[in-house]
Amino acid sequence: MLTERFFPEIGGVEKHSLEISKRIVRDGHKLTIITRKTPKSANKYEKIDGINIVRIAANGYLPTWLNLSKFCMNFSRYDIIHCHDFVTFYWIFPFIFFNRNLYITFHGFERYPIPKIYIILRKIAEIFTKRNICVGRFISSYYKTKPNYITYGGIDLNEKENLITTKSNFNTQNLKKLLFIGRLEKDTGILYYIEALKILKFEYRLNLELDICGEGRLENMIRSYSKKNNLTVNFNGFISNLGKFFEKSGIIFSSSYLSIIESLYRKKLVISVYHNKLKEDYLKLSPFSKYIIVCKNSIEIAESIFNIINNNIIYEEKIEQGYLFAKQHTWNDVYKLYKELWKL
Known part of the structure; x- marks a missing residue:
């Protein structure tokens, strides 16, 4: 699973990806998170609650591709690759033909009015992934995305x-x-x-x-x-x-x-x-x-x-x-x- 920011960072996408990750591991599946290295989380490799985390210096697509090249060469061993937002899809774009079991969640929006380039980039990500989840019905209206599922997130019921x-x-x-x-x-x-x-x-x-x-x-x-x-x-x-x-x-x-x-x-x-x-x-x-x-x-x-x-x-x-x-x-x-x- 790829996400720009992950726990211990705080935010909507961070919370969403963490809650799904916890349940994946709880179900007995092996999970690796690829995310951006931040001042709060400088360790390149760590394991939190059974979740394997790989943190990379994602500063521009070319350096990111180089950082991920060795890792992505082994893409074929993963049953599912899931991207949170189109940015992380382009982290692995040169390697997607090694494994076509790609899925994506589209979160939020960049700014308004939406620059056309973002609509195009999202549409390309949609085309090259098998299915998608959209966080909010508005995404289909503004990005012309055809959602397979729509969610608004959730709460912990205990x-x-x-x-x-x-x-x-x-x-x-x-x-x-x-x-x-x-x-x-x-x-x-x-x-x-x-x-x-x-x-x-x-x-x-x-x-x-x-x-x-x-x-x-x-x-x-x-x-x-x-x-x-x-x-x-x-x-x-x-x-x-x-x-x-x-x-x-x-x-x-x-x-x-x-x-x-x-x-x-x-x-x-x-x-x-x-x-x-x-x-x-x-x-x-x-x-x-x-x-x-x-x-x-x-x-x-x-x-x-x-x-x-x-x-x-x-x-x-x-x-x-x-x-x-x-x-x-x-x-x-x-x-x-x-x-x-x-x-x-």
Whole structure:
């Protein structure tokens, strides 16, 4: 299995590939991960929970091909080769004729508008792989991909977590504590959420507290803006276990599939924002769109929060339905899709 970044790195693709890997090994299969070497994971070879990991210096395709040449010459001994996203497909492109048992998962999007070159590169990867999984229905619309399966990721369903999530702490006081999950970049909508806090403070006379779990290039800007407007914002960096933050928060700001499903499972109201047509479709074409609140700007976010705090009872059914949806979308269910894809 090839993926640009892998555990201990944090992110959507990293989480997705790790959860599938754990289940592959648990089923008794031998698995090797090829991934990029990073400062957090400098060891070239290591084994974690039965998963063999090979980390390479992937800096440009030619150096990557040279790094992988000896490894790829033995491709024929693998029953399945799975690429996460088209970038890793091109890591092995010169060697694909050694083994045609190639599969791919298409995750996310690069930017909007989508440059045509990315549409072409993805289409070539689709043609040269047997079957594919798309993370989100929007991919088929924007990249003209013909998905064999569509997924949105999943959650871990276990007794400890189940005991926590079945106890809803949805009340007015709890709703005044907000949680943002994601990178501090423009595409996650963080600036809209921060501006909504300002609107709530000065126009609605609501002084709410926001926990930010994530890092990114906009952190200094957000710190300055929050200080200037006397907003209560706590910066926590990237957090691997969000349990305690979920417990004390009533409303979650997130626009990524995994964080949304996790939040629904935790019986939280989710507010997602979009800033272009692609992101709007990314959210609204998802099967859980009816269980979240989708906004197009900071004004709508502020209005939604004000309505939630003042009429929280009418949102309880949405929360319960979202929880029931999330319970039916576990990583075991996602793994079943992969087994069907590979015909295991």
